[in-house]
Amino acid sequence: MNLDFLPSRTLTLYLAKLFVARIAAVLVMLVLVLLMMDLLSQSGKILEAGNGQPQLLYYASLRIPQLIARFLPYAVLLATLITLVTLNQNSEVIAMKAAGLSAHQVLAPLVLTAAVISAASFAFNEGVVARATASLKAWQAVDYGPIPPESDVRTNVYVSTGPDIMSAATVLGTGNAMRMRDVTFYRRSPEGMIIQRISASTARYANPGWTMTDANIFEVQGATSRDVPSITVAESLAPQQIELARVDPETQDFGRLSESIDRYRDAGRNADELRTVWWHKMSGPLAAILMPILGSIAAFGLARSGQLFVRALIGMALGFAYFVVDNAALAMGGFGGYPPFLAAFAPFLLFLLIGETMLIRTEE
Known part of the structure; x- marks a missing residue:
């Protein structure tokens, strides 16, 4: 043989x-x-x-x-x-x-x-x-509208800040230049009940807080709503928290995913899924x-x-x-x-x- x-x-x-x-x-x-x-x-x-x-x-x-x-x-x-x-x-x-x-x-x-x-x-x-x-x-x-020009784009982001919740369909950029599109901020009571909903098409980091432009405020208790030119919310929410809030491993290559895992570990968060x-x-x-x-x-x-x-x-x-x-x-x-x-x-x-x-x- x-x-x-x-x-x-x-x-x-x-x-x-x-x-x-x-x-x-x-x-x-x-x-x-x-x-x-x-x-x-x-x-x-x-x-x-x-x-x-x-x-x-x-x-x-x-x-x-x-x-x-x-x-x-x-x-x-x-x-x-x-x-x-x-x-x-x-x-x-x-x-x-x-x-x-x-x-x-x-x-x-x-x-x-x-x-x-x-x-x-x-x-x-x-x-x-x-x-x-x-x-x-x-x-x-x-x-399927105009694609944002930024390469660092996150989609469907949800992050909590104390009892409140902030969501965005799209998050663009990093650090202090970060901004959001189709943003909704839910202000909640200590018991977890939603008392106010603020929605806007865009939001920018105001350091501290996030300035929502052309926002609509809906009061749950009175079922009333009003429009405001701008409002700043979530003053304790930093861009770094949003960067860690949602990491889609399918959209990151081997090197970038390694960096995301390191950031999770430095923040003390569980990175088993990413690993x-x-x-x-x-x-x-x-x-x-x-x-x-x-x-x-x-x-x-x-x-x-x-x-x-x-x-x-x-x-x-x-x-x-x-x-x-x-x-x-x-x-x-x-x-x-x-x-x-x-x-x-x-x-x-x-x-x-x-x-x-x-x-x-x-x-x-």
Whole structure:
């Protein structure tokens, strides 16, 4: 038996090209179908805001990176099954094993290709997807209206200041230059009852407090309202508190998320959710490496035995089970049920052991 991990350069290139072509085909198919469905559901809202075809294309350009990032592991799983089933039906797997290759050597080119795809996926997520997600959420926060020019945009922010609550649809800028849009301030009694609601289209940091311009004050007790040119509220609320109030890890790359975690730790706040996502930014792309191992059950066994279809279904079930367990572990890590590192990497390690066990027991 040949003990080299990649015994043949020709065979490695043949399998890698076959695998990459099928990944690309499946991914393009998934992205196009899902993008069409998404546009059908969102195009009405986009056009209602006075937009046209350029804005629809812009929306598609922001959604495509998200769809690629989310469904790349599924594409690798389906491409693995298609590739291995085809090789099995054409007796190419039998020929490779007759030449002395083990099951791991047959899968090695696919795993190596998947490792390259994982590295590219990580770079793509950090360089493209995080920015596209931040831009899309900022655009959706203004109901597909004019996009704020600032790059540091937070959406749907809620923060408490004593018994009172302040909310804003959009927060722009940082530090003393921070300002809000579509702001609502709820003044509450010590018992927690709302006694006054103040709403305004904009608010700026007045150091101290926040000056709400063209505000409307609604008195709950008398059910009366009045308009005022400006009013300053929440004098104890600092911009730093708002920066910590809502951190969306999907809109931040690896470096910025690390800084957010450090700010949470310095403020004495629980950062388990952010740390879980931080670790998952590394473990998530590894799913591509796992798919050829989980789908390998479709490569072996005689095609004429009638069990090839069942083997393909088992491989697909294992792949989708991994995604279910991964999402469940991510949720558990988010509210402290699991340590962040364990929540991010345990599903990968678990299904890696399951795949290797099945591969060894059936073929090695």
